Amino acid sequence: MKRKHIYISALIIACVISLAFIGSDKYWTITANDVKLDFPVNFPKPVYTFKDNTPTPAEFTLGRKLFYDPILSRDSSISCGFCHQRIAAFAHFDHPISHGINGLLGKRNVPPLQNLIWQNSFMWDGGVNNLEVQPISPITNHVEMAEDLGHIITKLKRNKTYAAMFNDAFGDTIINSQRLLKVLAQFTGLMVSNNSRYDKYLRGEDTLSAAELHGLKLFRDNCAQCHKEPLFTDNSYRNNGLKYDSTFHDSGRMAITGNKIDFMKFRVPSLRNIEMTYPYMHDGRFHTLKQVLDHYTQTFIRTPTLDGILVKGISLSEQDKTDVISFLKTLTDKTFLYDRRFADPNFVRN
Amino acid sequence: MFCIAALVAAMSFTAPTGSVTITFSNYVGSSLLKLDSAIYKNELGQSYTVSKFKYYVGNIQLKKADGTKYVSDKYYLINEEEAASKQITLSNVPEGNYTSISFILGVDSLHNCSGAQTDALDPVNAMFWTWNTGYIFLKMEGKSPVSTQPGHLLEFHIGGYMQPNNCIRTINLPIKNGMQVVEKTMLHIKANVSDLFKTPTSIDFSKISSVTDFHNATTIANNYADMFSIQ
Numbered sequence: 322m323k324r325k326h327i328y329i330s331a332l333i334i335a336c337v338i339s340l341a342f343i344g345s346d347k348y349w350t351i352t353a354n355d356v357k358l359d360f361p362v363n364f365p366k367p368v369y370t371f372k373d374n375t376p377t378p379a380e381f382t383l384g385r386k387l388f389y390d391p392i393l394s395r396d397s398s399i400s401c402g403f404c405h406q407r408i409a410a411f412a413h414f415d416h417p418i419s420h421g422i423n424g425l426l427g428k429r430n431v432p433p434l435q436n437l438i439w440q441n442s443f444m445w446d447g448g449v450n451n452l453e454v455q456p457i458s459p460i461t462n463h464v465e466m467a468e469d470l471g472h473i474i475t476k477l478k479r480n481k482t483y484a485a486m487f488n489d490a491f492g493d494t495i496i497n498s499q500r501l502l503k504v505l506a507q508f509t510g511l512m513v514s515n516n517s518r519y520d521k522y523l524r525g526e527d528t529l530s531a532a533e534l535h536g537l538k539l540f541r542d543n544c545a546q547c548h549k550e551p552l553f554t555d556n557s558y559r560n561n562g563l564k565y566d567s568t569f570h571d572s573g574r575m576a577i578t579g580n581k582i583d584f585m586k587f588r589v590p591s592l593r594n595i596e597m598t599y600p601y602m603h604d605g606r607f608h609t610l611k612q613v614l615d616h617y618t619q620t621f622i623r624t625p626t627l628d629g630i631l632v633k634g635i636s637l638s639e640q641d642k643t644d645v646i647s648f649l650k651t652l653t654d655k656t657f658l659y660d661r662r663f664a665d666p667n668f669v670r671n
Numbered sequence: 672m673f674c675i676a677a678l679v680a681a682m683s684f685t686a687p688t689g690s691v692t693i694t695f696s697n698y699v700g701s702s703l704l705k706l707d708s709a710i711y712k713n714e715l716g717q718s719y720t721v722s723k724f725k726y727y728v729g730n731i732q733l734k735k736a737d738g739t740k741y742v743s744d745k746y747y748l749i750n751e752e753e754a755a756s757k758q759i760t761l762s763n764v765p766e767g768n769y770t771s772i773s774f775i776l777g778v779d780s781l782h783n784c785s786g787a788q789t790d791a792l793d794p795v796n797a798m799f800w801t802w803n804t805g806y807i808f809l810k811m812e813g814k815s816p817v818s819t820q821p822g823h824l825l826e827f828h829i830g831g832y833m834q835p836n837n838c839i840r841t842i843n844l845p846i847k848n849g850m851q852v853v854e855k856t857m858l859h860i861k862a863n864v865s866d867l868f869k870t871p872t873s874i875d876f877s878k879i880s881s882v883t884d885f886h887n888a889t890t891i892a893n894n895y896a897d898m899f900s901i902q
Contacts, residue, residue, distance in 0.1 A: 374786075450804040453786030457794055458801040471795040498795050502787035577803050579836065579885045 348661050351378040351385070355662050356507070361515040363523065363551050369438040369452045369510055376507040379490040381662075384508030386486065387501065389665045392476055393456075394466035396422055401456065401505075404431045404465075407663055410594035410654075411435065411512065417605025421465040428569045430605035433598045435514040435657065436591060439552050445587045445603040447558055448577045453506045470498050477501070512663060514593045515551075516656035519648075523551075529651060535641075536648025543635050544645070547589045547628075553652070558586040559628040562621025569604055584626045596653045610649060614642045689854045691733065691761045693772075695749045696902065697724055699864045704751055713868045717876045719815035719825060721864055725750040725798065726809040726895075727791070728759075729782075731774040735767055736849075746778060748791040748798065749862075764856075768849040772858065776895060777808035777839035780832045803884070805830050808838055809895060811867060818880035826881045827867065829891050836885035838892035842899050859902035866898040867891060 356376035360367060387393065389402040404419055405411035411434035413419065419427035429445050443449040449458055459465040460473070477483045477496050487496050490504065519537075521527035529537065540548075549555040558574040565572070565585060574583035587603045601607040607616065617635050621627070637645065697704040699711045699721065710718050729746040741764050750756040782792060783805045798807045807830040814823050831838045850858060868874040872890050879887055 444802075448803040449801070450784050451786040454794070454799075454801075454804055457799070461801050471797075474795065497789055498793055499787040499789040506786070 348664075349666060351382045351662060353378060356381045356511060360513065361520075361551070364436075364439060364515065365552075367438040368441045369506070371438075371507070371510065374453070374503045374506060376511060377490065379486070380504045381507045381511065382666075383483075383486045383490045384504035384506075385663070385666055386483075387505055388508050389667055392480070393460055393468060393473055394422055395468040395472075398422055399466050401459070402665055404459075405434050407660075407665070408658060409433065409597045410514065410658060411663075412598040414597070415599065417600045419459075419465060421462070422467050425464040427462070427464050428571055429603050430600065432588075432590060433594060434509050435512050435593055436552055437512065438510045439556075441556055442588075446574045446577050447588055452510055453502045455509075456502060456505050473501065474498060508663075512657070514654040514657040517593065517654040518651040520551075520654070522651070530647070532644045532647045533651055534648075536644035536646070537651075539637065539641050539645050540648055543637065546630060548592050553592040554589045557589050558583065559589055560585040560624065560626040561587070562616070562623070562627055562631050563587075563602060563606070564622050566604060566606075571604065573603070582626060585624065586626060592649060593652050594654055594658065596650045597658065610646045611642060614645060618642075687766045688763045689766055689852045689856055691764050691850075691852060691856045691858060693731075693759050693761070693858045693860055695728070695757045695759075695860050695862055697749075697751050697757070697862050697864060704864055706751060711865065713865070713876065714873045715875055717815055717817050719813050719876060721751075721811065721813040723752070723810055723812040724864060725752070725756075726776055726862070727778050727798065727806060728774050728776060729778060731761065731772065733761070733764060733769045733850075733852075734771045734773070736770045741765060741769075746782065746791045748796055764852050766852050768851050769846060770849050771843060771845045772850075772860075772901075773841060773843040775839050775841050776898075777830070778806040778832065779839065782806075783832045800830060805832055808892075809867075811864065815876040815880065817877040819877065820880050824880065825876065826883060827891055828883045829888050829895070831885055831888050836888055838888050840892055840896040842896065844899060844901050846901060861900050861902045862898050863900070864898075867894050870894065870897060 356378055358371060358376065389400050391397045391400040391403070393400060399422055404413045404416075406414050408414060413431035416431065418429060419431050421427060432445065437443070437452055440452070443452070443455045444458065449455045457470060460468050460470065474496055477487070483496065484494065487500065488494055491500060518527050518529065522529050547555055547557065547559060560573075563585065572584050574586040575581065577583070595610065599608060601610070601613050607613050614637060617631070618637050621631055623632075699709070702709075704721060704724060706724075707720060707722050710720055712718050726749055727746055728749055731743040733741040741761070743761050747759045748756060778792065782788065787794075792806070798810060799805075800807060807828045809827070809829045811825070811827040813825045815825050816823055818825055820826065829838050844860070846858075850856060871893055874891070874894070882888055882891055
């Protein structure tokens with residue numbers, strides 16, 4: 322009985338301490354150290370270099386506020402963070418396709434936001450060519466945020482909090498789309514995931530189990546050609562044998578290039594935090610990693626644009642699949658998923 | 672003493688410059704463009720109206736007979752709806768006789784890939800594709816009774832900076848008798864909407880009434896390549 326009391330007391334104290342921390346300025350204040358450009362040594366050179374957009378605490382803080390503010394949507398119902406949830410590495414947790422204003426559905430799975438500065442293009446079809454202009458796409462899409470960029474600027478200009486924050490960030494009262502987009506790029510560009518157990522294993526800070534190590538070996542032999550380490554993507558577009566869905570009419574990259582050889586080709590997504598970003602594929606058709614591996618080994622469809630690796634075929638036993646999945650779960654990066662810098666600042670209402 | 676005088680003279684010497692104001696006047700055939708109300712006819716005799724006409728002009732170069740040139744790195748969005756946009760001023764143009772002007776209709780690939788920009792290239796100007804990044808170089812909208820679009824709309828949004836759908840066109844216009852740039856110089860350029868729909872390809876509005884991606888885009892771009900003339 323006494324022990325139970327001690328346990329409950331300890332729990333209450335722990336809650337109070339953690340709430341006090343979240344409620345404290347220290348949790349929410351962005352410091353110069355928080356926005357330092359300090360990239361993992363084993364990653365390649367970033368594509369987006371923050372040229373003319375060096376992050377500052379004030380600009381990053383403004384980007385964070387905008388990211389979580391539904392003011393960016395037509396009816397103030399949908400923020401970027403509505404679909405891009407921190408707990409799911411900024412994918413939409415347990416949602417096959419995107420949700421927008423008025424309960425409208427999109428046609429593609431919300432991609433996670435992580436290691437974006439190493440991407441040379443964005444979206445499942447690679448239609449967007451620069452991190453800074455990427456947000457215009459969901460903001461103006463009529464089944465997502467359905468807002469006009471010019472109208473957002475008008476709304477921000479008449480909002481006293483934003484007027485003060487833009488002034489704080491830029492030293493003058495100008496509010497325009499360029500500044501809006503640049504601070505969003507600071508916020509999303511600094512989302513770097515490189516502290517998973519896999520990363521720690523590479524750095525000699527952690528060990529992997531026998532099953533995980535076997536999974537890593539199988540992964541390197543069968544998957545890593547497209548899902549290239551350490552980013553777990555080669556930034557290419559490939560047809561991975563998914564059946565064309567005649568309700569979505571989504572032909573992938575072909576819609577961008579106009580070239581038939583790109584039919585049903587989609588971005589090779591990173592597998593970092595894959596445990597948290599389900600469901601999988603560009604339309605979220607698979608719910609589990611087991612279904613994904615069954616697809617690659619058994620159920621994929623042969624079409625003229627099928628990727629060469631699948632033409633040859635991938636062979637994995639049931640035990641192999643279990644081990645590959647064990648390895649994939651070592652890519653979950655709790656440091657990133659719980660990084661206070663990317664938390665919704667509206668959590669504290671004061 | 673002479674050396675010092677020469678040095679002072681050299682330091683204070685700068686070639687005299689002037690400004691060149693270019694006025695873009697949008698026409699349909701031989702009459703000034705009138706939005707919405709005027710009814711025009713294409714080569715096939717199909718009638719149409721124009722409700723919107725805007726385009727990007729950039730990389731303006733003024734060339735002298737000896738090959739020297741003045742280059743402007745700015746982009747301008749000429750918009751029929753905004754009178755002020757149709758007049759642009761190039762400053763610090765070295766004085767002298769210029770025999771031709773060239774510019775691109777469109778936005779070069781560098782500026783299509785440079786992220787968030789401002790002024791004429793601000794995406795709020797509704798000349799920006801979000802689903803397939805890039806600027807719309809020219810936007811012409813209107814109506815034609817033979818159009819099969821809802822509301823008989825005509826919608827020509829022409830853009831694309833990558834091969835094989837590159838719609839950037841370089842316009843080179845010789846200036847008859849040359850243009851003497853002095854303190855303030857004026858140049859009048861005429862853009863003809865009707866040229867969008869003829870030479871080399873005559874556009875049948877019952878077949879092509881909406882171009883909003885790469886389909887048919889270069890056909891229209893080849894047509895607008897000869898849309899301009901010096902007035």
